[in-house]
Amino acid sequence: MAKFTFNLPDIGEGIAEAEIVAWHVKVGDRIEEDGQLADMMTDKATVEMESPVSGTVLEVAGEVGDTVAIGGMLAVIEVEGEVPDDVLEVNEAVAEAADAPAPKDDEVEKRIEVENPDPSDQEDAAEAVEKDKPAPAPTPAPAPAPSSAATDTKVLASPAVRKRAKDLGIDLAQVKPHEDGRIRHADLDAFISYSGGYAGSGPARADEEVKVIxxxxxxxxxxxxxxxxxxxxxxxxxxxxxxxxxxxxxxxxxxxxxxxxxxxxxxxxxxxxxxxxxxxxxxxxxxxxxxxxxxxxxxxxxxxxxxxxxxxxxxxxxxxxxxxxxxxxxxxxxxxxxxxxxxxxxxxxxxxxxxxxxxxxxxxxxxxxxxxxxxxxxxxxxxxxxxxxxxxxxxxxxxxxxxxxxxxxxxxxxxxxxxxxxxxxxxxxxxxxxxxxxxx
Known part of the structure; x- marks a missing residue:
């Protein structure tokens, strides 16, 4: 077994650091070579980081919303056998270019504890998933009535819009969408204004805290x-x-x-x-x-x-x-x-x-x-x-x-x-x- 420290590579000209907007793995998970590790955001774009090796994730750089310097540790992965030389060379070059020498695999003496991540981390990461991928709720939601489920899956709407419609008791199939076919909050507002039956009849929405990331x-x-x-x-x-x-x-x-x-x-x-x-x-x-x-x-x-x-x-x-x-x-x-x-x-x-x-x-x-x-x-x-x-x-x-x-x-x-x-x-x-x- 060998411990491989994966350093954040240069992901854009003039970029000194990147923000973690989503983790696709947690400590203790196994990841395959080229598997999605994390989504990192710079001032210009979001970049998907893939693992250069297969193994078990022992440590990650931080939580969603934290920043990682180019050349800094993004994750520590335990691999079976030896890490390929070409992977080591590229990884160490990244660290040297950022004036942060990469630790050699056999010099990592720090004891790494495998911990279960806080459930809130998974919720924060879910908020940053790209468009059209529904975010997982922290607890299973009650199954909707068959008629509602059958129609809601046929319309395009974000998870937030779907949740609001559910709270208001609105069937999304009855709502007229934008020209691109996607239902937005403004479409729900218009439906409420003209339908009459839903205006003021839905339960109050629960307060929610949304992390700004x-x-x-x-x-x-x-x-x-x-x-x-x-x-x-x-x-x-x-x-x-x-x-x-x-x-x-x-x-x-x-x-x-x-x-x-x-x-x-x-x-x-x-x-x-x-x-x-x-x-x-x-x-x-x-x-x-x-x-x-x-x-x-x-x-x-x-x-x-x-x-x-x-x-x-x-x-x-x-x-x-x-x-x-x-x-x-x-x-x-x-x-x-x-x-x-x-x-x-x-x-x-x-x-x-x-x-x-x-x-x-x-x-x-x-x-x-x-x-x-x-x-x-x-x-x-x-x-x-x-x-x-x-x-x-x-x-x-x-x-x-x-x-x-x-x-x-x-x-x-x-x-x-x-x-x-x-x-x-x-x-x-x-x-x-x-x-x-x-x-x-």
Whole structure:
């Protein structure tokens, strides 16, 4: 028997440490070579760590929510026979690169006690499991009635949504889901509002404590740092998108096998055509070096809501893509973010971010800047209202128009209020004259 200390390998350029968001084994378990050991989260992505050897887990680095330095001990595994030389070489190289020499197998003198983990650790780990894998409850739940079980398994919903529906006595099969087929809390709220029978009739939900770990912890840290370090200001302008929506409908009628256009590709294209005259908007600010980098290429961050929290995949070189290419890339990146398959390079390096809540966009928003960027743009909900419209003969007539507010939050250390307003006014002109967006 030999004890192998598995050191956390380098899992990304510039990464010094990673957070434990889930353990797939516990002390005393047997793990096979290439078996899933743990999920580790960096600032950029979640990485699944696999065991390089087969054996029994004797020690783990910590609990869910703890951090482990690159090159530091992640787990100690007792193996039968000798550890392969190539595995030892790679493992020791990782430790040496991190200035933390790996202990040799025959020098491990510390007595390792095999302990049963606290049940709460298993509960915390279960909260970080990737989308669509139901989290195990700490105690078996009573079996639902056959009719309910038969229908609930046919709909897509997170464990939290399923639990809430069960507490309220709602059959998920009766709830209309989002366009992607997944039922969310907002869908339950809408069902309650219109059904009448469930409003206020369900039992009070029990209090629950949720440990802030993984992606939610990163979001909390990033948002706090952004508001703490950046003096935000927000500017909002109303835009008439009637002609833009008519153009979008015409393009969709003749799209063939190309993806259906939403408003987002048109808005992104208009932004890219406006930015060359406002380079201070497409920039990143290095606080420590006190340097602002104004970027020529537009690497557009796209705030995307997932079951695990907000993620920002990046559309590379958005300025070089046409509407259909943008639509396809938006769909691909959104799906990758929601399914947890987005690569680390697809979640970093943005120079400007756009955040849209679609039909939930509200009248106006004050989005928080995605640091170290200096601006973030938020289109709001499209609403129809009567409006005075000047006719070719100079007369004004009241017409029903589609209107949308555009919000932009900027870093006041870098962007002046006048520049932000001028940028949005120029963007407004392009959106109200769609031909300028389609022109080469």
């Amino acid at each position: 993984g992606l939610r912890k990163r979001i909390a840290e990033n948002m706090a740092a952004s508001k703490r370090n950046i003096p935000h200001f927000t500017y909002v302008e109303e835009t008439d998108v009637t002609a833009l929506e008519e153009t979008r409908a015409q393009l969709n009628e003749n799209r063939g096998d190309r993806p259906k256009l939403t408003l987002l590709p048109l808005l992104i294209s208009a932004i890219c055509k406006t930015l060359p005259d406002f380079p201070m908007i497409n920039a990143r600010f290095d606080d420590e070096a006190r340097v602002v980098t104004r970027h020529g290429a537009v690497h557009l961050g796209m705030a995307t809501m997932t079951d695990n929290g907000l993620m920002v995949p990046v559309i590379r070189d958005a300025q070089n893509q046409n509407l259909w290419q943008l639509a396809r890339e938006i769909g691909r990146l959104a799906e990758a973010a929601r399914s947890g398959t987005a690569k680390s390079e697809e979640l970093s390096g943005s120079t400007l971010t756009i955040t849209s809540l679609g039909p939930l966009g509200g009248v106006a928003t004050t989005p928080v800047i995605n640091r170290p960027e200096v601006a973030i743009i938020g289109p709001n909900r499209i609403i129809e209202r009567p409006m005075f419209v000047r006719q070719p003969d100079g007369q004004e007539r009241i017409e029903k128009r589609k209107l949308m507010n555009i919000s932009i939050s900027c870093d006041h250390r870098v962007v002046d209020g006048y520049d932000a307003a001028a940028f949005v006014q120029e963007l407004k002109k392009k959106l109200e004259a769609p031909a300028t967006i389609l022109a080469g």
